[in-house]
Amino acid sequence: MAPNFITEIIERDLESGKYPQVVTRFPPEPSGYAHLGHVFASFLDFQTAVQYGGRYHLRMDDTNPELATQEYVDAIADDLRWLGWDWGEHFYYASDNFERYYEYAEQLIRQGDAYVDSVSGDEMAALRGTPDQPGTPSPYRERTPEENLDLFRRMRAGEFGNGEHVLRAKIDLSSPNMKLRDPALYRILHVSHYRAGDWCIYPMYDFQHPLQDALEGVTHSMCSLEFVDNRAIYDWLMERLGFEPRPHQYEFGRRGLEYTITSKRKLRRLIEEGLVSGWDDPRMPTLRAQRRLGVTPEAVRAFAAQIGVNRTNRTVDLAVYENAVRGDLNTRAPRVMAVLEPLKVELTNLTEPQELTLPYWPHDVVALSPDGLLSLPGGERVPADQAVRGVPLTREVYIEQSDFALSPPKGFKRLTQGGMVRLRGAGIIRADEVELDDAGQPVLIRASIQPEEVGAAGVIHWVSAGQSVPAEFRLYDRLFRVPNPEGENPQDASSPLETPEFDPEGMSHEGDAPVSSDFVRFLNPDSLRVLHGFVEPSVLDDPQDTRYQFERQGYFWRDPVDSREEGLVFGRIITLRDSWAKSLPRAEKVSGAGRPAVADANGKKATAQAPAEAKAPDFTPQEQAEMERLRGLGVGEEDAIALARDPQLGEFFAQGGAGAHAAQVAAWVVNDLSGVLRSGTNRLSAADLPALAELLAQGSISSRIAKDVLARSAQSGEAPAAAVEREGLKVMSDAGELRRIVDEVLAAHPAEAEAFRGGKRALQGFFMGQVMKATGGQADAGAVGSLLKEVAGG
RNA sequence: AGGGAUAUGGUGUAAUUGGCAACACAGCAGAUUUUGGUUCUGUUAUUCAGGGUUCGAGUCCUUGUAUCCCUGCCA
Numbered sequence: 001m002a003p004n005f006i007t008e009i010i011e012r013d014l015e016s017g018k019y020p021q022v023v024t025r026f027p028p029e030p031s032g033y034a035h036l037g038h039v040f041a042s043f044l045d046f047q048t049a050v051q052y053g054g055r056y057h058l059r060m061d062d063t064n065p066e067l068a069t070q071e072y073v074d075a076i077a078d079d080l081r082w083l084g085w086d087w088g089e090h091f092y093y094a095s096d097n098f099e100r101y102y103e104y105a106e107q108l109i110r111q112g113d114a115y116v117d118s119v120s121g122d123e124m125a126a127l128r129g130t131p132d133q134p135g136t137p138s139p140y141r142e143r144t145p146e147e148n149l150d151l152f153r154r155m156r157a158g159e160f161g162n163g164e165h166v167l168r169a170k171i172d173l174s175s176p177n178m179k180l181r182d183p184a185l186y187r188i189l190h191v192s193h194y195r196a197g198d199w200c201i202y203p204m205y206d207f208q209h210p211l212q213d214a215l216e217g218v219t220h221s222m223c224s225l226e227f228v229d230n231r232a233i234y235d236w237l238m239e240r241l242g243f244e245p246r247p248h249q250y251e252f253g254r255r256g257l258e259y260t261i262t263s264k265r266k267l268r269r270l271i272e273e274g275l276v277s278g279w280d281d282p283r284m285p286t287l288r289a290q291r292r293l294g295v296t297p298e299a300v301r302a303f304a305a306q307i308g309v310n311r312t313n314r315t316v317d318l319a320v321y322e323n324a325v326r327g328d329l330n331t332r333a334p335r336v337m338a339v340l341e342p343l344k345v346e347l348t349n350l351t352e353p354q355e356l357t358l359p360y361w362p363h364d365v366v367a368l369s370p371d372g373l374l375s376l377p378g379g380e381r382v383p384a385d386q387a388v389r390g391v392p393l394t395r396e397v398y399i400e401q402s403d404f405a406l407s408p409p410k411g412f413k414r415l416t417q418g419g420m421v422r423l424r425g426a427g428i429i430r431a432d433e434v435e436l437d438d439a440g441q442p443v444l445i446r447a448s449i450q451p452e453e454v455g456a457a458g459v460i461h462w463v464s465a466g467q468s469v470p471a472e473f474r475l476y477d478r479l480f481r482v483p484n485p486e487g488e489n490p491q492d493a494s495s496p497l498e499t500p501e502f503d504p505e506g507m508s509h510e511g512d513a514p515v516s517s518d519f520v521r522f523l524n525p526d527s528l529r530v531l532h533g534f535v536e537p538s539v540l541d542d543p544q545d546t547r548y549q550f551e552r553q554g555y556f557w558r559d560p561v562d563s564r565e566e567g568l569v570f571g572r573i574i575t576l577r578d579s580w581a582k583s584l585p586r587a588e589k590v591s592g593a594g595r596p597a598v599a600d601a602n603g604k605k606a607t608a609q610a611p612a613e614a615k616a617p618d619f620t621p622q623e624q625a626e627m628e629r630l631r632g633l634g635v636g637e638e639d640a641i642a643l644a645r646d647p648q649l650g651e652f653f654a655q656g657g658a659g660a661h662a663a664q665v666a667a668w669v670v671n672d673l674s675g676v677l678r679s680g681t682n683r684l685s686a687a688d689l690p691a692l693a694e695l696l697a698q699g700s701i702s703s704r705i706a707k708d709v710l711a712r713s714a715q716s717g718e719a720p721a722a723a724v725e726r727e728g729l730k731v732m733s734d735a736g737e738l739r740r741i742v743d744e745v746l747a748a749h750p751a752e753a754e755a756f757r758g759g760k761r762a763l764q765g766f767f768m769g770q771v772m773k774a775t776g777g778q779a780d781a782g783a784v785g786s787l788l789k790e791v792a793g794g
Numbered sequence: 795a796g797g798g799a800u801a802u803g804g805u806g807u808a809a810u811u812g813g814c815a816a817c818a819c820a821g822c823a824g825a826u827u828u829u830g831g832u833u834c835u836g837u838u839a840u841u842c843a844g845g846g847u848u849c850g851a852g853u854c855c856u857u858g859u860a861u862c863c864c865u866g867c868c869a
Contacts, residue, residue, distance in 0.1 A: 769813030
């Protein structure tokens, strides 16, 4: 996990001793299968704990009895274990603590912090008000604790029907944060829970989640950005219930993946409509599907590790995932050959069948091996010369249809009529005769093996026609044609035939169904191609879960569900990168593997806007008058605006009585002191500012010195001018002295100094900073600047 | 509209907290290659906009703009 704002917080907390160790948790709701979207969140939770020597919990957030099932619990835990996580005994269920939550709810009621409300759902929503309309108290808001307790107990006892009452926190009905307008804590739901049995009241997320964090001893509770507003409830609860030490919630931005959807509802729809074969259809983004596809846990984790963390929702380039998958497979998958779309070649001068011995690994993977050993498909590590398999070469072989062209495009490095090409490991052949079918397509090539000396531009793969194994090949491609299938994709042009009529007014008369926003129409019609071809016989001896690179085709493995000994089914995990296909015009592409031109996805980013003229801010007449008064004093325009609009700053400035130094004092107040003034941590007296300004005006201190002193005085309360006096601060402008320091600094950074002398002017700032550091900020910047220019220039 | 959050190359993140705008992926060019793969080398391109403070601003101040979240008895 690369450093991020959360690790920063953790390091601070660990250092200050706030917590003895980090405890995190990943809290999925068991109402669906884990998918690539969860990978990032779980990785952040788990890996962060690992990194700081803490522990991590897996927790099932199963407070909604209508959604949670044991099947999902098992599946999620299984997938996460597959990813390599081990939470030991720290596997929790929210439902294990229903009894304890209940006790805390009673405590809140007794404290007067919660009440039973008895209005309908609709009414409650109406009473909550709107963002600019404060809520109105429900008629039941002032029930006594006794009354509430009685009602709440009877709720639990099952005396009421669904929705008749709710328990609500009593917080603030007029809060601008809607979450704080007396959120519901418990609802009545006569549904039995898959684990907890016959409860009829269920805790809401906002009540349950913080409590569960606290009960587990979680320290840093990470969740996604949409819960920012909920943090107020979290903190309120922790405070009211007196948890100490207590967990804190931190929010991070979600990470989506291009060409992928993660909405449970939409994924379910794909299955229900038969658009994919199930939750483990290899095209699905679920972990089950990626497992079946053949992606390894190491690759998934490498992917997760590469994604950064911050507080913005972002969509990650699919290439990052593909890169992780390929990088993992390159050194994991032995090379063998398979022909997916066969074209028969007769080797007319091959008299006897041969058994070739070909290496599993290309030269570069061999070179990469640290111990010189290489894996056999079974996993055994052997010396390079033993990492081989037998491959039969017979008079009839198959090559790939796309590896022969009657009229080759420019740059074609494969077989052509009369041309030469190397059959991997079997020598060079020349196509002497081509037999065509009625449609003019080649059906048989008669070729002859040529001596090595003739040379060949390219190498193609092949299998023996008589001694290879028939197999089905499933070629998967991305499920969607567009990078953001859940967005609007206004520039969806990759399917010209289906492009709807452009309707600038957005008033299409046939717009009854929201078809345009329907993600299904972005499905890639070629996301699955099934081919029947042949694979070399060596694979029959290998373990079922061997991942191969079929040379020049991609990475494959046996479909763990559908492949049989007598009916091999290989699924393509991922293609090889193909810079040849990329360079070809669209029509000539061999397969649909090319990537559609990037249609800029919907609103992930502010689409560059015309230089919208900055609207003039609105000022009240009072502000206007105050600004003019300040301007009259000599205060700069920007500073005047700030002082006039922020009463805290304005007032502080006024106390200063700056007189002739008004402009300088105003600048300090606005630019350097606004932070401490607003946070209320300032100890500096405004009346002390003019004296400092006077020193600056006289030239005895620099503005850098003034700034530094100001910062210190804001903390200590000492008059800045007095601090200058006491610390003996003054501008250091003695040329000889400065030159000595500059030389020292240059000597201390020889590499940079050389680059600087060589003309890298950007280093000016670097050296200036070094000089300032060396002199405690007292060097005369102007003088140092000219010294440095001399160095760079001469 | 009220509140909240965010903004750095095409994409995802860094930047010693005011001092060389960097890393990875993608792109482009070249080298190596019995995989149009891999690897290696080089290279293009970035601080949302305007203003201010400063010797120096991605970072501080200010005014805007854009995007996302919040008005479930879901999580």
